[in-house]
Amino acid sequence: MSFISRGFRGKHRDTDFVLEGEIDEPKKWTWDEFRKLPTEQVTKDIHCVTKWTKLDTAWTGVSVDTILEGVDTAAEYVVAFSYGGYTTNLPLEDVTGGKAWVAFEFDGQPLHPEHGGPARLLVPHLYFWKSAKWVRGLRLVNEDQPGFWESNGYNMYGDPWREQRYWGD
Ligand SMILES: Nc1nc2c(c(=O)[nH]1)N[C@H]1C(S)=C(S)[C@@H](COP(=O)(O)O)O[C@H]1N2
Ligand SMILES: [Mo]
Numbered sequence: 001m002s003f004i005s006r007g008f009r010g011k012h013r014d015t016d017f018v019l020e021g022e023i024d025e026p027k028k029w030t031w032d033e034f035r036k037l038p039t040e041q042v043t044k045d046i047h048c049v050t051k052w053t054k055l056d057t058a059w060t061g062v063s064v065d066t067i068l069e070g071v072d073t074a075a076e077y078v079v080a081f082s083y084g085g086y087t088t089n090l091p092l093e094d095v096t097g098g099k100a101w102v103a104f105e106f107d108g109q110p111l112h113p114e115h116g117g118p119a120r121l122l123v124p125h126l127y128f129w130k131s132a133k134w135v136r137g138l139r140l141v142n143e144d145q146p147g148f149w150e151s152n153g154y155n156m157y158g159d160p161w162r163e164q165r166y167w168g169d
Contacts, residue, residue: 017102017119019067021140022075027067031118035104037062042101044124046131047160059122061103064095067138075140079147080121080132088130088147089156090123092140099125102135127158127165 017034020026029037041060047053078095081087094100103122104111111117116133123130129149150156155164163169 016136017067018137019071019140020137021079022073022142023071023140027071034062034102034119037066040101042122042124044122046124046128049127049129049154049158049165053160057124058107059101059103060105060108061101061119061122063098064100064102064121064138065098067102068096071140073140075142077141077144079139079141079145080130080135081137081139082132083134083136086132086134086148088121088132089141089145089150090126090130091144091157094126095121095123095138099123125160127155127160129154130158 016031017029018026019028039060040063041058043056043058045053045055046057073092076092077089078092079087079089090100100121100123102119104117104119106112106115111120116131116135119135120133121131121135144156146156153166155166155169158164
């Protein structure tokens with residue numbers, strides 16, 4: 001039976017978020033369990049790759065540090081994966097140490113489905129394509145592997161301060 005395929009469909013269903021890959025056993029949460037994890041409120045600037053920047057956006061979510069708590073892994077990268085098949089790759093370093101969240105509120109309201117609700121990854125210091133909407137898990141991997149946009153010309157890292165938009169930037 002697959003827990004994963006049931007998805008993050010709503011507050012009152014038996015749904016999951018998963019941490020998998022280079023880990024002894026995947027860590028899984030139902031939505032209710034996930035919502036019992038400690039949350040943080042953060043206000044951050046975000047940068048779209050096609051140039052807009054939004055200042056001081058307010059989010060509530062679970063820090064990726066919390067999701068990784070107690071996990072011992074040799075992995076140096078993660079792939080965030082979403083309902084619908086979207087993926088994006090990030091160095092583990094860039095999602096730990098208070099730099100990334102699984103966010104479910106924006107401006108004090110549940111995250112709108114169009115913007116990734118019920119939950120999206122939020123990695124404000126990288127271009128926004130790294131912030132996977134409708135996220136359903138993180139996969140710990142030893143080698144960096146391109147996600148959806150990274151396979152289609154976008155930069156593997158995506159630092160807005162260095163304007164790393166595309167391959168070779
Ligand atoms: N699942 C998923 N996440 C995604 C995308 C996507 O197509 N699918 N697009 C990315 C890109 S390119 C951007 S700019 C932002 C857009 O987020 P927004 O719709 O909340 O502005 O989501 C990112 N996360
Ligand atoms: Mo984008």
